[in-house]
């Protein structure tokens with residue numbers, strides 16, 4: 610018999626919902642049922658935007674007082690790829706040798722299952738009501754463009770007067786072992802294209818043209834030579850990575866008129882988007898000399914942020930230490946996540962399962978980790994509302 614506060618059963622039920630972005634797959638409806646039964650007020654919102662599919666979301670809250678702790682996450686998953694290459698079907702939630710298999714097991718239906726199970730358990734132990742408020746902010750739009758998800762959900766919640774004190778995002782934050790890492794921030798991400806303009810000419814008459822490749826090489830090597838910073842207290846060095854260099858010239862005897870190079874920058878808290886753009890533009894201008902060039906920046910909603918270590922991160926770390934014996938590293942490594950949106954509303958930390966197999970064939974988590982993660986969340990709830 611499954612009990613409500615069994616993280617494994619909830620994780621299996623969620624995995625069996627085929628919620629590949631933007632499909633809801635029954636995952637949010639399932640969570641809505643569990644939370645409603647536990648006394649939560651549940652809202653289901655569908656958000657739309659031109660050019661993107663509609664996506665379903667969920668917000669549920671119990672209690673009206675502060676402090677208000679939010680659990681955030683996403684029930685959407687990346688596609689499984691070729692089903693035949695999975696040892697266990699991606700949407701079956703099978704258990705073999707102590708491992709739970711399925712798309713989303715690690716990223717992040719397993720984490721959500723543990724948060725829900727811990728909350729149900731905490732409520733049962735405290736007369737059905739928290740001493741403050743607990744909410745779940747769950748989107749179905751994280752793995753794709755992330756337009757109709759957490760951003761809009763947070764705005765919607767703020768407009769109706771929801772105020773959050775802290776958030777735990779159950780993304781798979783651990784590298785190798787449960788308890789090895791909490792993410793307390795993320796680097797920012799910025800994309801741009803460097804365009805160097807020359808002048809077309811016959812290769813036999815180079816004095817009549819200007820080869821943009823010459824200047825492109827100079828600018829590229831200048832931009833790659835000098836570090837963007839030396840890192841900061843919470844972050845590794847920022848990094849600029851060129852992802853493609855294109856001239857697109859199929860002709861052997863033609864000096865091309867233009868060359869392009871695309872790049873991505875993962876940047877730390879030594880910079881803002883504006884200061885970083887200025888820095889790159891100045892370095893490019895210096896290397897380019899009189900050569901005509903421009904940098905086209907793409908809009909980015911991925912600003913750098915860090916949640917300063919303090920009582921909240923200490924509490925999460927203490928719960929992890931109690932359950933696992935490990936002192937988690939407070940890290941800002943890796944790609945972006947929805948924490949970049951949540952940080953505008955309250956301090957946020959990311960702690961969930963081990964991320965090793967996320968987005969891979971045979972995505973899986975140890976069943977024992979589900980029990981341990983639930984215990985960690987339950988301990989956090991106890992301390993938070995204690």
Ligand SMILES: [Zn+2]
Nearest residue numbers: 716717751780
């Ligand atoms: Zn995720």
